[in-house]
Amino acid sequence: MSLSHLFDPDGIAVIGASKTPGKLGNDAMTNIESYDGDVYPVNPSSSGTVYGYEFVDSVHDVEADLALCCVPGPVLPEVIEECGEAGIGAAVIFAGGFAEVDADGEQLERTITDLADEYDITLLGPNTAGYILPDLDLYGSFVPRIREVESGNVGILAQSGGVGVTASFQLEREGYGVSAMFGLGNRANTGFAELIPELDADPNTDAIALHIEGTEDFEGFLEACENAETPIVAFKVGESDVGEFVQSHTAAPDHDNETYERALSTRGVTMVSSLTELIDASRALADSPVPDGQNVGVVTAQAGPGIIVADALKQEGIEFPDLTDATQETVDDLLQGITYTENPVDTGRPMPEFGEVVEAVARDENVDIVIVYEIYEDSLGYPVEELESLTDDIDKPVLFTIAGPNHALEEERRAMEDIGVPTFQSPQRGADAVAALVDSISEEREESDLSVTSSQ
Amino acid sequence: MSLSHLFDPDGIAVIGASKTPGKLGNDAMTNIESYDGDVYPVNPSSSGTVYGYEFVDSVHDVEADLALCCVPGPVLPEVIEECGEAGIGAAVIFAGGFAEVDADGEQLERTITDLADEYDITLLGPNTAGYILPDLDLYGSFVPRIREVESGNVGILAQSGGVGVTASFQLEREGYGVSAMFGLGNRANTGFAELIPELDADPNTDAIALHIEGTEDFEGFLEACENAETPIVAFKVGESDVGEFVQSHTAAPDHDNETYERALSTRGVTMVSSLTELIDASRALADSPVPDGQNVGVVTAQAGPGIIVADALKQEGIEFPDLTDATQETVDDLLQGITYTENPVDTGRPMPEFGEVVEAVARDENVDIVIVYEIYEDSLGYPVEELESLTDDIDKPVLFTIAGPNHALEEERRAMEDIGVPTFQSPQRGADAVAALVDSISEEREESDLSVTSSQ
Structure with missing residues (x-):
């Protein structure tokens, strides 16, 4: 599985694109239109254009590497399969209602993950606000005005898209930007372990900021931290007992903070205890000599x-x-x-x-x-x-x-x-x-x- | 001793006023010129006008309640005595070099305090950045652009003028203001005990924010807190051992934080541990019902x-x-x-x-x-x-x-x-x-x- 389709896609399909302002499939179009490449709004129920792009009926009609999926959970198995058949290499799934909800959701998530693995598709999400790469004018997110976040040298990997968005907007408000922001959501097949090496290799990223609720792939995560040469700062939530709320959010296992603190510190990760500290520590490490x-x-x-x-x-x-x-x-x-x-x-x-x-x-x-x-x-x-x-x-x-x-x-x-x-x-x-x-x-x-x- | 000359002066003398930009006596004039009342630049070595106000040679030539003293420490005994003779009821002393420095400075401070007491003069300072009352357009400070701080409903009493200024500018930057900001400095005869009741009685002040390094008049301070009906929030510095640095600053006794924490909490004061928390807690208390x-x-x-x-x-x-x-x-x-x-x-x-x-x-x-x-x-x-x-x-x-x-x-x-x-x-x-x-x-x-x- 290559992550290049996420980081440098040649053509983007917006599945479930919409003309109606305020709808997810419209908000995603307002952000992606800044991308300097082919964009295909996909919706068999729509015709004409949205923000100047002509609607197409199916992903089979497009030349794209990346799909932004603005459709609800139940239709996703079909959508992912079509993406696979159409040769799309990466998909962002905004919808929630998966492993974070119940056993049915868990089954649905397993189905789409298996399909993605079968077709070698990098999945970001489900249950994410998406990602942004301001240097490429690539804003793969439904969050209104996220395009206002400019380029910077801090790369954010946030388990919660909402937290990644909040941190990005705070940086923007204070006069800075990001090199990247990924909301990981449920981490179906792409999580910290996969994305840390990408940001480590990214020449625009001088520090990596992590927001962590909890991850199953603890060893892979730690190995990625250990191997990274770029400074990493981490904010692990859950100092107190908020396990049930966390579980219902991104289906994260309820590891205690002390385990994370010890394991990450020994691998050179700088631990902080608030989102503002995460931003500030990352900026300090990104902009200062060791x-x-x-x-x-x-x-x-x-x-x-x-x-x-x-x-x-x-x-x-x-x-x-x-x-x-x-x-x-x-x-x-x-x-x-x-x-x-x-x-x-x-x-x-x-x-x-x-x-x-x-x-x-x-x-x-x-x-x-x-x-x-x-x-x-x-x-x-x-x-x-x-x-x-x-x-x-x-x-x-x-x-x-x-x-x-x-x-x-x-x-x-x-x-x-x-x-x-x-x-x-x-x-x-x-x-x-x-x-x-x-x-x-x-x-x-x-x-x-x-x-x-x-x-x- | 009445504090009304500080809170509602009829005429202000700026002693040591200067035409030269960047000098303390000029910076003070840039701020005080917004005051809607008589302002008298006092300087026997200057003639003509500064910001439209005509220089006078002596405080004996003015009709003023308040003096802003922009002169160095050694001439202050003479200046305070002249103020007393001229019927001035309050004086702000910006200069440092008093009890915070050495025994000579301590003696000098005692001299001016005795003179002030003799003439019934309220002294703010010495060693202070001054005070501001935005509702009255009264900016009795040498800090450039402090006039940009607008009216609000939080009153700040800061032992350090620099901290009061920092907090005021942060409130301004974030879109708020202050009802009052007093930098107490060395608290010659006016400190927390005297000013808390004034802010408590001020209808524009809905919460009082205190920055504390340490005070000799601990009992008077506690009594003022206990009697206040307005909510009080306090940030006491010195959680770690910074006693020597503090002593050299505002000549504060080195009480331990635990003593303050316990004594203030039992009197209904809300304790916080940073300047931003001081601002935010004060705003929350000022703007919310109990x-x-x-x-x-x-x-x-x-x-x-x-x-x-x-x-x-x-x-x-x-x-x-x-x-x-x-x-x-x-x-x-x-x-x-x-x-x-x-x-x-x-x-x-x-x-x-x-x-x-x-x-x-x-x-x-x-x-x-x-x-x-x-x-x-x-x-x-x-x-x-x-x-x-x-x-x-x-x-x-x-x-x-x-x-x-x-x-x-x-x-x-x-x-x-x-x-x-x-x-x-x-x-x-x-x-x-x-x-x-x-x-x-x-x-x-x-x-x-x-x-x-x-x-x-």
């Missing part, structure tokens, strides 16, 4: 928020190394009469020399990761120039926590992102991103004998 | 994010009551064939009946608080009409967690806020807001004998 160690330097232009950052980092077990004598001297020279110039370094207010202070701390050999906090002031701006020469020269993560009137700092915030300084919108989010970087190079992976696999 | 109990109903249009909300709530110890038979029947009728119709209720997708489902759950006598999750779809919108008749009729908090393309949902999100349904931007933030509501009516207050006060 740190050499876990020593964090904190530079703040305002003491109060800097204390919040320092407090949050300490709660994660992170300590702040002493600066070298040479750095301390430089910082003291720059900050004469300022109250607190050790690490964390507090400049009291933004000042023209702020960039130099950041640079001194970042160049310190005792410091592996730098986190900066500064409320934006027009007359000083952010130290973009200093940061540019800095990130050109050193190979350390430098993160910036921003605050201020949003539209005022928008431009310089982007300028910093462009030179490899990811920015974060609150003290806690900045601290969480640093904690993820520290976690990403923890020693657990090397120390473990990975024996947890066999216990599954 | 719940009758702690039973939460969850309604979601997408299972995956709904599970995240449910999981986060369960981690806070919150359980979901069974719906009554009548509600269950209504919900089952509305959601025929849907997988999970118990509490949490999952409709699978947004649907025309979604508002009716929310209404059924909200009207259930077993439910005290409702949290809704729905990804926005144009063709359906949000159920504003149903929510309006609902909130007119029942007296329960109904919270809405929003997701989707931001500009698309902006309008309906505001429509929901206007009818008393606060909205939140991520599953975790929605869940945290509900947890704050639950926490706000915990029984601790009644059960305690408040003996913790005497142990201080």
Whole structure:
């Protein structure tokens, strides 16, 4: 089974396409019309065109690799068989009502999975909101306006399509995008184990973000994580007992979180505990060099928020190394009469020399990761120039926590992102991103004998 | 000492006002010029005008109640004395270099505090970014563009001006405002104990948000909390050991967090652990009726994010009551064939009946608080009409967690806020807001004998 029909289809059939706004088969057409390739709305009950594409009666009339199935569950065995006969290599099944519902649904899911396997069809779903590949203008989803999500360098694999959509829209709202978002749904024959290697190999994906409810193919999943070279961040839901609700959703087995946490951590996966942390940790890992160690330097232009950052980092077990004598001297020279110039370094207010202070701390050999906090002031701006020469020269993560009137700092915030300084919108989010970087190079992976696999 | 000169000054002197952009005395002028009253730039070394106001040589030449002191620490004893002689009743001191620095600074702070007490002057600071009262267009701060923060119904008392500014700008960025923001700084003679009663009495303030590093006047602080009728939310930093950094900031004593947590909780204060939670919890309490109990109903249009909300709530110890038979029947009728119709209720997708489902759950006598999750779809919108008749009729908090393309949902999100349904931007933030509501009516207050006060 090749996933290329999903990632680079030559022709797309929308089965159950509709002219009626608000219907699934219409919403899917509004998204897929951005695709630069042949699109075939398939519906024997419709004629004429929808969004400029002419209806066809059957998949036998099309030249397509991929089918978006906008039809209800009971007709799917027939649809999948026709897709197979027509040579379609991948199908997205939006409908629910399968293994997540009852024994009949489970049987139906087995039927379509067997058919898909027989015809060598990659199935995404059933019970999914679909997937998007913004770089290809490929939006294989029924979710209205999902086309507004732009290209980025974080690839999302979400067990729940709704969660993948929510995360994608949050990234869009905050000015970012995704390289890919897949809603896995019931994972009939395509799940984490199959898609992680694809995103790992994708040059547009610099970090992989996972939303996990639970998977039967635990060993395959872990192996894929272990083999990936791209940094992976995971948010496993189910810290509390929500097993029944989860089971009714994507038919996931009710593994406890501790098992996942241990098994994934030992394979170098960075674990987080909310969707926002998943987004932020993924951005930090995607946009930063791998740190050499876990020593964090904190530079703040305002003491109060800097204390919040320092407090949050300490709660994660992170300590702040002493600066070298040479750095301390430089910082003291720059900050004469300022109250607190050790690490964390507090400049009291933004000042023209702020960039130099950041640079001194970042160049310190005792410091592996730098986190900066500064409320934006027009007359000083952010130290973009200093940061540019800095990130050109050193190979350390430098993160910036921003605050201020949003539209005022928008431009310089982007300028910093462009030179490899990811920015974060609150003290806690900045601290969480640093904690993820520290976690990403923890020693657990090397120390473990990975024996947890066999216990599954 | 009356605080009215701070809250409703008749004439404002800006001491150390400057024509030079980027200087503190100029930044303060850019903010205060929005004030609809007499403003006097005071500077014997300057002549002519700044932003249309004519310079005067001395505070003796002005008719003002309030002075914004944009001058360095060493000249402040003289300045405060002159203010006293000129009949000024309140002064904001931006400069640092006092008790937070060393013994000399402590002595200087004692000198100006004694002078202020002698002349009956309310001192805000020293070492503060100032304060804002958007309803009066009064922005007594040097922070550039702080005037962009609009009116709202949350009043912020931040020990750190920088934190108060950060929180205010975050509220502005997310479409809200503040009724007041005070940066307390070193709290020479005005701190939590003095300002909480003022915000409690302020008709524009529906919730009070506190950022605390530590206060000497612990008993006065607790008494003010206990007497307040307005809901109070508090974020105490220092969960880890950041005492030295804190001490160097606002000269705060290093009380442990547990002491604060216990003492404040027993006085009905809702404790949170990040700045974003402080904002969200305050908004939830400001905009919602007081719940009758702690039973939460969850309604979601997408299972995956709904599970995240449910999981986060369960981690806070919150359980979901069974719906009554009548509600269950209504919900089952509305959601025929849907997988999970118990509490949490999952409709699978947004649907025309979604508002009716929310209404059924909200009207259930077993439910005290409702949290809704729905990804926005144009063709359906949000159920504003149903929510309006609902909130007119029942007296329960109904919270809405929003997701989707931001500009698309902006309008309906505001429509929901206007009818008393606060909205939140991520599953975790929605869940945290509900947890704050639950926490706000915990029984601790009644059960305690408040003996913790005497142990201080």
